[in-house]
Amino acid sequence: MLNKIDILTLFPEVITPYLNESIIERAISSDKIRINTHNLRDYSTNKHNKIDNIPFGGSTGMVIQAEPTISAIKAICNKETHKILFSPKGQVITMDLLQNLLKKEHILLIAGHYEGFDHRIENFIDQTISIGDYVLTGGELPALTLTDALVRLIPDVLGNKNSASEDSFFSGLLDWNVFTRPRFFDTLNVPDVLLSGNHKKIEHWKKRSAIINTLCYRPDLLAKYRLNKMEKKILIDYFLKEECNEQDN
Known part of the structure; x- marks a missing residue:
């Protein structure tokens, strides 16, 4: 080490x-x-x-x-x-x-x-x-x-042991979008799910945010990333939603 x-x-x-x-x-x-x-x-x-x-x-x-x-x-x-x-x-x-x-x-x-x-x-x-x-x-x-x-990758250097592992690139994806107080700012609000207290839904939201960020801003990273079943579904749902939005327009 x-x-x-x-x-x-x-x-x-x-x-x-x-x-x-x-x-x-x-x-x-x-x-x-x-x-x-x-x-x-x-x-x-x-x-x-x-x-x-x-x-x-x-x-x-x-x-x-x-x-x-x-x-x-x-x-x-x-x-x-x-x-x-x-x-x-x-x-x-x-x-x-x-x-x-x-x-x-x-x-x-x-x-x-x-x-x-x-x-x-x-x-x-x-x-x-x-x-x-x-x-x-x-x-x-x-x-x-x-x-x-x-x-910052040396064990115990960061205050939270998970801090480095949650950074962009550590898992192969970009980081998810992050928010802090105030909850309401102008017309820009914090996603409700992040204040729901439902940890399973919050983790799913974070994963979706990370995958979509990587798709939109660094597709080269996503091309090398091995998606699991849940992550593939996130992408499929995203593309279906985008297709529906285009048809509505």
Whole structure:
């Protein structure tokens, strides 16, 4: 089970404030996880702590050098450490990926900057990960994204043991629609079933809401989800109702 995360970055001051707030701070304070930041410049042998240089072959921007990066990896890691580099060519974060990473005891997250790292560091990496098909200024936000997603899955980190399992994607579906007080707002009211006290009907409503949300907003997820008999009936009833509405119009 994951118990330690190290983050290698040029800007630890960007990382630290987020770690000192909310759920992650409570997880650290209660010894559920240890999280350390490391400044890549501390591993430079240059008298000015320079860690980047111009790319061979010509291009815009600067490239982070292999030597200080590999020195940092060797200093921080042991043979059990799972070393992750954030890269556009990496696997996009999914719930399955997170569940697999939770099985690692120690993870090193390597946050890049500028035009990225000298390609040779990839010989010292176990996995490359992406958070989507777009470009950010640096790897600090991806590192925090992965850290947050992992920490909330560690047992007893969230106040309610069912909180993580009820999140979107955990079961393969999006979450159901949620409501709170006031019950009546303008012409928008909370569904009566949620205040009925009938737990069986409430659970059915939640399941229906999750399935319809997934169908409407992420049909790609629903295509991979194995529907049980009750869930298939929810979909059939939904499509029949939609067909009736179209005929009425």
